[in-house]
Structure formats: structure tokens, C-alpha cells
Amino acid sequence: MEESQALAAFTALSQETRLRVVRLLVQAGPDGMAAGAIGEALGGAATSRLSFHLTHLEHAGLIQSRRDGRYIIYSAVYSVLAGLVGFLLKDCCQGHPEICAPAIAALSCACDRESNLVKSA
Structure with a gap:
């Protein structure tokens, strides 16, 4: 983006x-x-x-x-929304992925919750 x-x-x-x-x-x-x-x-x-x-x-x-x-x-x-998130995190970490891990985990967790809700409905 x-x-x-x-x-x-x-x-x-x-x-x-x-x-x-x-x-x-x-x-x-x-x-x-x-x-x-x-x-x-x-x-x-x-x-x-x-x-x-x-x-x-x-x-x-x-x-x-x-x-x-x-x-x-x-x-x-x-x-586009994914591109916006990618734009924010593009230069994150500077070779230290552990810095961005909490942000990535929060995104994954939210998506997992949503797909679990859909599966259980």
C-alpha cells in the first residue's frame, strides 16, 4: 500500500x-x-x-x-484493510520479529475467534 x-x-x-x-x-x-x-x-x-x-x-x-x-x-x-495493517507493520521489528509478535498474535487471535464463532453457529 x-x-x-x-x-x-x-x-x-x-x-x-x-x-x-x-x-x-x-x-x-x-x-x-x-x-x-x-x-x-x-x-x-x-x-x-x-x-x-x-x-x-x-x-x-x-x-x-x-x-x-x-x-x-x-x-x-x-x-485494503489487510494492506493498511501491513503498511503499519511493514517496517516493524528491524530484524527483531519478537518486537512485533504481540501485534501479530492479537490479529491471529481475533481471526481465530471469528472463525470459531462461525464454525459453532
Whole structure:
């Protein structure tokens, strides 16, 4: 990931509603969520306000949309999110992987929890 892409992503994520939307869509998985369901999950966010935030996130490449009948479904772009994490950790460690081990372990642990939840459902 280029620095300019990372800056655009961090700018988009620096606003509370947009950060909550991305986290919600990550939890929703690849199927994503309809815009109305996102608004409800955020406590009934106004449609115009939510649309503004969704557009901002989409322009930053963090989410994508697709039409499904009357609905617009939004989903996280996991490759971009992974690229953002990779950008942060790219120069980590300087030859000492033990320094980054806690960050890597936290990511692995979170992913393992999510896949275990899916398996048990």
C-alpha cells in the first residue's frame, strides 16, 4: 500500500461514525449489510448523513457497494484493510520479529475467534 492510500484510509477512519461502519462491516463478513441495516445498527442514523459517510469510506477503498434488487449492500474490502495493517507493520521489528509478535498474535487471535464463532453457529 502506498502512503497516499494509507493516508486516505486513515483520514476516512478518523471519524467516529465511519470507524463504527467499517467495524460493523468487518463483523458482517463478505455478505455485507444493506444501508438501512447499517443505519439501524448505528442507532437510526439519518439517511443523508449515513450516505455521506458510506461514500467517504467507499472513495477511500475501505468498503464497496453492490446493488441487490432495491437494496444497496455494503461490505468491507478486506484486502485494503489487510494492506493498511501491513503498511503499519511493514517496517516493524528491524530484524527483531519478537518486537512485533504481540501485534501479530492479537490479529491471529481475533481471526481465530471469528472463525470459531462461525464454525459453532
